[in-house]
Amino acid sequence: ETGVTQTPRHLVMGMTNKKSLKCEQHLGHNAMYWYKQSAKKPLELMFVYSLEERVENNSVPSRFSPECPNSSHLFLHLHTLQPEDSALYLCASSQDPGEEDGYTFGSGTRLTVV
């Protein structure tokens, strides 16, 4: 356990489904992030929340919708995804948006869109 818990670990969904990814951190951090990791690509930052406010939306398609109800929880709502959205989705947290002790990543959700 890293202190950042992601569920589910694996998800297979059809292109017409709606699903949500959940992330929870118990580290007292005040910033949370969603990253997408595809094969042979660098980690792509999707969303940043600082003190529960979204401070970054990295030109992510609207079929991905984040939600941060409090500083410990982060969701990523998915709907009408495409096969190219299949990837490992990583949640991370940190003390500040530009903090100095590194990000703590969760174990990720391996998403397959069929």
Added chain:
Amino acid sequence: GQQVMQIPQYQHVQEGEDFTTYCNSSTTLSNIQWYKQRPGGHPVFLIQLVKSGEVKKQKRLTFQFGEAKKNSSLHITATQTTDVGTYFCAGLTSGTYKYIFGTGTRLKVLA
């Protein structure tokens, strides 16, 4: 936009050999972080470098930040099979709060 490139993309070494990965940014960085991701795992924070020319060591790992703060390196002495994984650098540009991750170097250690 800002880019952070790493070379090599892949490296296979015999156990006991040394390994180095290089990280190059298109812009000057305020600091740089290094992460390790084991196969099937998630990135784990290793270290942060802040000062120009800074060198830090963690056992067999040596991290260096370039004088111009645009490049960095990670050197592993006498690799072991436990060193297998992908090593990422992540750079922070002054005035922003967003770390840009490098493309990663995948290390394979042959026993």
